[in-house]
Amino acid sequence: MSSFRASALAELRRSLGAQGLLAAPSPPPGRPTGFAALDAAVGGWPAPGLVELSGPPGSGRLGLLLPLLARCTRAGQVVAVVDVLERFYPPGLPELDGSRVLLLRPGAERALWAAEQLAASGAVPVAVLLDPLPVGRAGYRLLRAAEQGGGLVAVLGEKSEQGLPASVRVEALGSEPGLLRARVLRAPGARQPGRGLALPIG
Numbered sequence: 001m002s003s004f005r006a007s008a009l010a011e012l013r014r015s016l017g018a019q020g021l022l023a024a025p026s027p028p029p030g031r032p033t034g035f036a037a038l039d040a041a042v043g044g045w046p047a048p049g050l051v052e053l054s055g056p057p058g059s060g061r062l063g064l065l066l067p068l069l070a071r072c073t074r075a076g077q078v079v080a081v082v083d084v085l086e087r088f089y090p091p092g093l094p095e096l097d098g099s100r101v102l103l104l105r106p107g108a109e110r111a112l113w114a115a116e117q118l119a120a121s122g123a124v125p126v127a128v129l130l131d132p133l134p135v136g137r138a139g140y141r142l143l144r145a146a147e148q149g150g151g152l153v154a155v156l157g158e159k160s161e162q163g164l165p166a167s168v169r170v171e172a173l174g175s176e177p178g179l180l181r182a183r184v185l186r187a188p189g190a191r192q193p194g195r196g197l198a199l200p201i202g
Helices: 003-018 036-042 061-074 108-121 136-149
Strands: 049-054 079-083 101-104 126-130 152-157 168-176 179-186 196-200
Touching: 036 168, 036 179, 036 196, 049 061, 049 136, 061 079, 061 126, 061 152, 061 168, 061 179, 079 108, 101 108, 108 126, 108 136, 136 152
Parallel strands: 049 152, 049 168, 079 101, 079 126, 126 152
Antiparallel strands: 168 179, 179 196
């Protein structure tokens, strides 16, 4: 880049900044999970990125993501849930602002495509793919879509799918009053993969 062009760009940035028109700097890559122990173990949810939360229904897998979804909806952002088995019931989650939840039920064959389009659009900070068919190598499309849109894609299934290119994998182990139990299967720089966590809730 020529020195003239560099100085012109610097002057433009100064001028826009002085008028309050310069975009705010991008947030750090990891978004807080809402659980201090989980943040310490995985470094927050990647943004952009792809995560996998596994465990049978009722294990607390959605509870792992609930603080982020609640924070987004209460801040006026829309989050998307692609619900393959039609089990997701927003009114049963008072933490969420239900008017900010985009719920799609496109059927098992179109669910992956729907999640990919939502993630790539950049219109939602979080897209949840709930109980899909095995994703396989198509997980790379989800990851690229998350990177393109700058958000998080969370795949929630009953079992961990090893072929999914998720940078963070957490298994929900069940919940009890005031506590959610989980195990980190994979995370960048994780020193003790497989270590169990007790996460306070409520």
